[in-house]
Amino acid sequence: MRRIPSTPRPGWKPLVESQGLLYATWEEDDGTEVPYWHEEAYYELTLDEVDRLEDVTEELHAMSVAAARHVIRHGDLTAFGLPEEARDYLRVTLDEEHPSIYGRFDLAWGGDGREAKLLEYNADTPTALIEASLVQWYWLRDRFPERDQWNSLHERLVRAWGRIRPYLRSETMHFAHVEGTEDEEEWLTTAYLRDTATEAGLTTIGLEVAEIGWDAERLRFVDLDERGIDTMFMLYPWEDMLAEPFGKHLVGHPRSCLFVEPAWKAILSNKALLAVLWELYPDHPNLLPAYLDSPRDMRSYVAKPLHGREGDAIRIVTPAGEHVQPAEAYGDEGWCYQEYVPLPDFDGNKPVLGTWVVDGKSAGLGIRESSGPVTDTYARFLPHVIDGPAPDTDTRLAWLDED
Template sequence: MKRLVSEPRPDWKRRIEEQGLVFSTTALPDGRNVEYWHEGAYYEFTMDEVETLEQTAEDMHLMCLEAAKFLATGAMGTIGIGAEALELAGESLQAGDADIYGRFDFIYDGLGGPAKMLEYNADTPTGLIEAAVAQWFWLQDVFPEKDQWNGIHEALIRQWKKLQYRTGMSTLHVAHSEAEESGEDWMTAAYMRDVAGQAGWTTIGINMSDIGWDPNLNRFVDLDNFLISTIFKLYPWELMMKEPFGHRLLQRAHNPRWLEPAWKMLLSNKALLAALWHLYPDHPNLLPAYLDGPGPLKEWVAKPLHGREGDNIRIHAAGIHLEQPGGYGREGWCYQQFHALPDFDGNRPVLGLWVVGGESVGCGIRESDGPVTDYFCRFVPNTIDAPAPLPPASNQGQAYSSKAGIAP
C-alpha cells in the first residue's frame, strides 16, 4: 500500500455535493473549517493486498458472530445494555434475523505484517456515501484506466434483493434521527433508499421521532398510521432501548423486521473486542483486549463500550497520554492494546473494510494527523494497481448521481 499525490479536480467540491457528500466541511473549535473529503492524495493497493484483506475481513466477520454468541450468554456481563436488551439480542441472533452491512476498522501499513482489527461498526456504520459513491466518481474522472477496491454499491443492491426474495415483503421504511445536524445521517438514509429502490423495494422515509405505536394493532406505525413491517434505521439499538417505546422492542412478535437487527447490539459494542480475544487469543489480526481494566497491558486504549467517532477514548502509551471529550463511558469500558497507526509522512490511515451479507466488498480510508481517528479526519480515495475491469451492468454513475437529492 502506497500513499501517492494527486491533483485535486478544480470543481471537486461541487462534484462531491452533487453525489450526496453534503457534509464534507467541519468547523474546528477555533472557527476554522476543514474539509473531510481529500483528493490531494490517494492510497494504492496491490491486488494481492486486496485479496488478503478481503479474506481477513470475512474471517473476522465469522469470528465476530461466534463472539456475539458468547456475549449473548452473559458470560461477560450485560455490556452496558442491560439484561433485557442482552436477551433480545441473543434471541435475534439465534433466530438468524437478516442484516445488511457493517464496517470494520483495521490498522494496516502495507509492510507485510497482518492487519489489526480496531473495532466493528456493524449497527449504524457511516462513511458509506464517500466509500461507495464519491470515490468511485473520483476514479472515473482522474484514473479511468485504473481499478478501485469498491463493489459496495452493487453489493448493497444484491443484499436488498436477497432480503426481498427471502421475506416476500416490498415496502421498506427508512428512518434516521433528525437530531444529527451534519447531514450525514440524512444522506446515508437517502442513499440506502436509493439502493433498496433499485432492488425493487418501495421506500418510505420517516424520522425516528415520528415512529408511533398503535395500541389497537399492537404494532409500530408511521405518521399515516401505516403499519411498519420492515424498517432500516440509522439509530443505535442501545439508544432505542432507552427511548419511551423501548420496552415495546422486547415484544418480538409485534415488532417489524429491524435492519440492522437487534443482534447487531453485540457487534457494535466494544465488549466484542474482549470477547474476541477471549475466544481467539493470540490471533494475528487481533489486539489483546479486556473489560473493566487493562489487565496485563502496559500500553492501552480505553474505549467506552458504546463510543463512536473517537469520543472519550483514552490513550496510555509511551509519549502519549490523551483523553478525548464526549458523553460516553458510564456504560463501561474496554481496554485494548495500543497499536500506533501507520505514518505516511504525518498522515495516519485507518482502513474501513465494508462487509455486506458477510462478504467483503470495498474499502474507505480515513486518515488523521494524530493517534485518534475523530471528527476531524480526512477521507482519502483508493486505487488498485491493476487495470480497470469492464463496467458492471449497474453502476454508481447510472444509479445515484441523479438521485442525490432524494429525501428520506
C-alpha cells in the same frame, strides 16, 4: 501500500456534492473551511494486499458473529452496557436470522508486512458509506480510468436487498433516521441505502425516528399515516434504543417488526466485543489483547468507552505518557482496555482502513486519516487505487434522481 500526492480536480467540491457528499468540508471555529473529502493525495494498494484484506475482513466477520452467539447465550449483557431483559429479544433476532445488510471494520494496517489489527467493528450504524461507495469511485473514473479500486459496495448493496426481499414481512420498507438537516451524514446515509433498496425492487417510505408511533391496540409500530410498519431500516444505535421506552415495546413484542440492522448487532458494535474475541480466539494474528476489568499487565493500552463513536473519550496510555480525547457523551456505560498499536505513519498522516462487509462478504475499502493518534470527527477521507483492469461502466449516480 503507498500514499501518493495528487492534484485535486478543478471544482472538486461542487462535483462531490453533486454525487451526494454534502458534508465534503467542515468549518473551524474561525470560519476556515477544511476538506473532509481530501484528494490532495491517494493511497495505492497491490492486488495481493487487497486479497489479504478481503480474507481478513471475512474471517473477522465470521468470528464476530460467533462471538455474538456466545454472548447472547452465555455472556453478561450488562458488561456490554445493555439491559439483561433484552436477551430474549436479541436471541430471537439472531436465531431467526433477521437479515443484516452491512458493516465496517476499522483496521490498523500499513502494508508493511505486518498483520492487520482489528480496532473496532462498526456493525450497527456505520457511516462514511457514500464516500466509500460512490464518491471515490467517480474520482477514480476521472483521474485513473485505466486503474481499478476495491469497491463493489453499490452493486453488493443492491444485490443484498434483492436477496433478502423474500424474507421481509412486506414489499414496503420504512427507512428511519434521526432528525436533522438534509446535508447531514445520517440523513444522507439513510437516503442512499433507501435508494439501493428501491433499485432492488422494494417499495420504500422515509421518516424520522421521532415520527415512529406505537399502536397499543394492534401491538405494532406505525408511521404518521397510521400504516403498520412491518420492516424497517433505522440508523439509530441499538444500545440507545433498548434503553428507551421505544425499545421496551420490542422486548415485550419481539416479532412486532423486522429491523435491519437486527438487534443482535448491538453486540458487534460494542467495544466489549474486542475482549470477547480475545477470550475466544487468544493470540489470533488479527486481534489485539483486550479486557473489560482493567488493562491488566499491558504497559501500552487504549481505554475505549463501550458505546463510544468518532474517538470520543478515548484515552491512550503508554510509558511516555497519556493522550486523552475530549469526552462528550460516553464512558458511564463501561470501558474496554485494548493493547495500543500505533497507526501507520505516512509522513505524519495516520490512516485507518475501513473494510466493508455487505451481506456477510467483504465489499470494499474506505480510508480515513488523521494527524493525531486517534481517528476522530476531524479525520479526512482519501480515495485509493489498486493495480488492475479498468472498471466497467455503472450507474451509481442514479440514486440522486428525485421521484
